[in-house]
Amino acid sequence: MGIQAQQPLSVVDQARTIISERGEVIVKFVISSGSDVDHFSRIMSVDHVIGDTIIAYASEIQFERFLETDVPFRILQPPSLKLKEASITEKDAGQLQEGYPSYTEYIAMMEDYAENYSDITTLVDFGRSAEGRKLLALKITDHPGFREQEPVFLYTSTMHGDEVVGYVLMLRLIDELLTKYETDSRIKTLVDHIEIWINPVSNPDGTYFLSDESVYGATRFNANHVDLNRNFPNPLSGDHPDGNEWQPETVAMMNLMKGIRFSLAANIHSGAEVVNYPWDTWSRLHADDSWYREISRAYADTAQKYSPEGYMTFLENGITNGYAWYSITGGRQDYSNYFLHAREVTIELSDEKVPDESVLPAYWEYNKRSLLDYIEQVLFGISGTVTDERTGNALRAKISIAGHDRDSSEVYSSWEDGLYHRLINSGTYTVSFQSPGYHEESHTVNVPGRSSVRLDISLSPLMQPYKLYPNPFSDRMFIYISEDDGEILLDVFDLAGHKVISTAELIPAAGNQQIHLNGLVEGLYIIQLRYKDYVIKEKIIKTR
Ligand code: ZN
Numbered sequence: 001m002g003i004q005a006q007q008p009l010s011v012v013d014q015a016r017t018i019i020s021e022r023g024e025v026i027v028k029f030v031i032s033s034g035s036d037v038d039h040f041s042r043i044m045s046v047d048h049v050i051g052d053t054i055i056a057y058a059s060e061i062q063f064e065r066f067l068e069t070d071v072p073f074r075i076l077q078p079p080s081l082k083l084k085e086a087s088i089t090e091k092d093a094g095q096l097q098e099g100y101p102s103y104t105e106y107i108a109m110m111e112d113y114a115e116n117y118s119d120i121t122t123l124v125d126f127g128r129s130a131e132g133r134k135l136l137a138l139k140i141t142d143h144p145g146f147r148e149q150e151p152v153f154l155y156t157s158t159m160h161g162d163e164v165v166g167y168v169l170m171l172r173l174i175d176e177l178l179t180k181y182e183t184d185s186r187i188k189t190l191v192d193h194i195e196i197w198i199n200p201v202s203n204p205d206g207t208y209f210l211s212d213e214s215v216y217g218a219t220r221f222n223a224n225h226v227d228l229n230r231n232f233p234n235p236l237s238g239d240h241p242d243g244n245e246w247q248p249e250t251v252a253m254m255n256l257m258k259g260i261r262f263s264l265a266a267n268i269h270s271g272a273e274v275v276n277y278p279w280d281t282w283s284r285l286h287a288d289d290s291w292y293r294e295i296s297r298a299y300a301d302t303a304q305k306y307s308p309e310g311y312m313t314f315l316e317n318g319i320t321n322g323y324a325w326y327s328i329t330g331g332r333q334d335y336s337n338y339f340l341h342a343r344e345v346t347i348e349l350s351d352e353k354v355p356d357e358s359v360l361p362a363y364w365e366y367n368k369r370s371l372l373d374y375i376e377q378v379l380f381g382i383s384g385t386v387t388d389e390r391t392g393n394a395l396r397a398k399i400s401i402a403g404h405d406r407d408s409s410e411v412y413s414s415w416e417d418g419l420y421h422r423l424i425n426s427g428t429y430t431v432s433f434q435s436p437g438y439h440e441e442s443h444t445v446n447v448p449g450r451s452s453v454r455l456d457i458s459l460s461p462l463m464q465p466y467k468l469y470p471n472p473f474s475d476r477m478f479i480y481i482s483e484d485d486g487e488i489l490l491d492v493f494d495l496a497g498h499k500v501i502s503t504a505e506l507i508p509a510a511g512n513q514q515i516h517l518n519g520l521v522e523g524l525y526i527i528q529l530r531y532k533d534y535v536i537k538e539k540i541i542k543t544r
Contacts, residue, residue, distance in 0.1 A: 015063060015075055022078065022209070022217075023225035024057050027066065029073040037326045040069070045220065045227040048271050049326045055271075059225040079353040080162045080209075080218035099357035100164060101171070103133065103204065103212035109171060110136050110200075117178040120144060120191055126199075127252025130223040133204035135252050139260075140177050141195040148195070149385070151378040151421045152260050155371075156199040156253070157268035159228040159332070161206015162218040165350045165363050166268030170200035172364045173371055190375055197260055203228055203249055215354065222247055229267070230330035235338040235407070236281050241330035253332070257340055261414055263421040264378040265344040267332050272348040274314040275299045279407075280322035280331045287409035288343070291425040293319065295377050296345060299370045307366035314348075322346070338408045343423055378423065382445055382453045385418035386433055389458040394418030397435040397459065402442075404429065425449075433457045466529060472541035473517075480512050489530040490515060492540075500525065517542070 018025040024045075030052050031037065040046055040054055044062040048055040055076065058066055066073075101109060114123035122144040127135040141150065155173070157166030177196065180187045190196065201207055203222050210217030221227055224247060231250045234241040246254070257265075277292035279285075286292055300318030304311060312318040315325060322333065336344035350363055386397040394417050400410035401422075413420035422431070426449035432442045438459035447453050466488060467480040479488070492501035501517065520542045529536045 011073070011075065012067065015058075016060075018075065019058070019060050019063055022219055023223075024059055024219055024221050025063060026055065026057050026076040026078060027063075027073040028053065028055050028076050029071045030054075031071065040066075041326055041328055043069075045230060046326055046328070047220070057220045057227065059221060078162065078217070078219070080164075080216060083216050083354045083356065098168075098361055100168060100215045100360075102214060103208045106171075106201065106204075107134060107136070110138060113138060113174055113178055117181075118144075120181055121178060124197075124256075126256040128248060129203070129205045130248050131205045133208070135199070135202065135204070135249065135256075137197050137199040137256065138174055139195065139197050140174070140191055142192045147417065149417065149419055150193055150195050151264070151383065152195040152197065152262040153375050153378045154197040154199070154257070154260065154262040154265040155268065155375075156202045156265070158200065158207055159202040159249070159253075159267065160220045160269055160271075160353075161201075161203040161209060161222070162215075162220050163268075163270035163353045164207060164215050164218060165270045165353070165355065165360065166347075167201045167207065167215075168360050169349065169364055169367060169371070170198050170268070172368070174198055174200070176368065176372075186372070190372065194375060194378055195260070196375060197256075197262065199256075202253060205249075218354065222249055227330075228253075229269075229332055230328060232330050232332050232335035233339060234281060234329040234331075234334060237329045254335075257336065257342075262340075262342055263411075263423060265336055265342060266374060267344060267346045269346055269348045270350045270353045272314050273312045273318065273351055274325075274348045275312075275319045276322045276325065276333075276346040276348060277319070278322055278333050278337045278344070280328045281334045282327075283323050284407065285321070286337065287404055287406045288424065289321075291423065292343075292345065294425060295374065298377075299345075299347065299374055302370040302373055303366050306369060307362075311366055341408055341411050378421070379452055380450050381421060381423040382429075382431060382447060382455055383419070383421040384454050384456040386413040386420065386435065387418050387456075387458045388438075389460040392458075395435050395438070395459060397433045397438075397457070400432050400434070401429045402432060431455065433459060435459055437462055466536075468527070468538060468540065472543045474543050477515050477517055477540065478512055479515050491528045492517065492520070493526045493528065495524055495526070 015025045031054060037049055043065040045057040046054055047057055110123055114121055120140060120142055122139045124137045124139055125134055126137055155170060157170045158164055177187055177191055181191050205223040206219045206221055207215055209219040226244050226247050228247060228249050230242040231244060231247055233239045275296035277296050296319040300312045333344040333346050336342045386395045387393060388395050396415045397413045398410055399420050399422055411420055411422050424447060426447050428446045430442055430444045432440060434440045438461055441457055441459060445453055445455060469478055491499055494500050522542050522544055525540050527538050527540050
């Protein structure tokens with residue numbers, strides 16, 4: 001090994017000392033031309049790439065792997081330690097936090113918002129971090145106690161614990177939505193028509209690494225020294241692309257995301273100023289690449305308009321395809337896109353990860369319009385419900401666009417209410433609705449720009465789920481069941497409405513089965529079948 005030849009031992013020792021104290025070290029190095037950035041992205045937590053220069057975080061194991069590459073490096077001071085402790089100001093209780101809150105102030109703010117604006121918000125405690133800190137989100141919408149027929153939007157920030165600008169901006173955004181709901185018609189429209197979820201800090205152990213009192217000393221990794229944005233299942237490298245178990249924060253986030261069935265999200269970071277859209281994993285473009293470019297462009301353009309020259313202009317003037325910048329696996333945006341059939345981008349808000357508190361209001365000013373506009377994007381596209389034509393019950397259906405969808409970009413309607421949202425650019429599309437056991441339907445839809453087209457679909461079953469025969473019957477009656485994934489419950493009533501066969505009969509398997517209708521005298525009866533969501537009544541005739 002050439003470590004000793006290339007690195008002064010003191011630098012390596014120094015890095016190991018930092019790792020032993022903080023669980024991570026930040027290194028900066030230059031790769032030789034033609035060398036593979038992706039190689040470094042696989043062995044450590046690459047944070048930033050500018051040309052040939054890489055800034056990366058390394059845990060103990062990652063640092064030892066990095067040493068094997070023999071690349072000379074410099075150690076960077078953690079951005080959270082550049083913050084002068086004195087710059088963190090004391091706050092008055094109940095006042096909007098313009099600076100970095102302590103952990104207890106944060107919890108109190110979230111609880112106060114939920115209490116003071118209970119008509120339009122609910123506090124959701126969706127889990128615990130590795131060290132037992134609370135993972136909190138506010139659900140902001142009219143009628144927060146109900147699941148309405150509205151699209152669901154999700155902002156989360158600071159899964160890298162030392163990227164704290166987004167954390168403060170999320171608190172500002174919550175404040176903006178709640179305090180201006182009654183007076184600002186734009187905000188009222190967003191809150192009334194969208195279920196908005198905001199999780200300001202998704203890695204509180206990293207953010208409060210040194211103390212619950214302050215973000216000073218925050219780390220990127222969680223308490224187990226894992227980069228949470230490399231810890232999600234990946235379409236290419238499987239469930240555990242980083243070789244680590246899913247962290248408590250990851251499990252909680254996956255459960256939250258699956259539970260709320262969001263259509264659009266953003267994952268907020270710092271360390272650059274750019275909107276990063278899928279994929280991070282591979283070079284193939286997302287089916288909705290043009291839509292992604294458009295919404296990312298809109299975010300960056302608006303931010304540029306309300307900020308000093310040069311802000312949010314990194315890479316392609318403030319936007320980038322993830323893979324084109326540098327590839328990662330285990331990132332959340334690819335997880336959301338591939339496995340949840342949702343849409344998500346990663347917004348890098350500020351070059352400085354932990355700027356002085358005094359500049360935080362400026363970052364809010366640069367971003368507040370973009371943050372609101374981005375929420376609004378969830379309203380545009382095709383939406384509606386899918387139901388069973390006979391029963392009107394909600395159906396889970398696959399909603400896909402021929403010649404357009406690929407790599408899991410299709411969406412699904414919900415089991416619970418049949419609701420779906422297909423965000424898409426303006427254009428004319430042939431949309432197919434498929435559900436097992438039902439006739440497929442296709443509809444051609446014209447979607448004008450920045451508007452929503454409602455398309456409610458009812459699908460007809462492929463066949464009767466059952467068939468009774470013979471009818472009339474003399475001694476035996478049979479039932480043919482076409483599917484084997486449900487039980488049928490039977491009751492028989494006489495014409496006066498009295499139940500004459502009182503115990504329902506369970507028929508668990510598909511195929512032909514005899515049903516026992518002993519003891520019936522000749523005459524007309526009503527047989528009631530309950531199968532899945534169906535309740536079907538049919539006349540049967542008993543003969544001699
Ligand atoms: Zn980050």
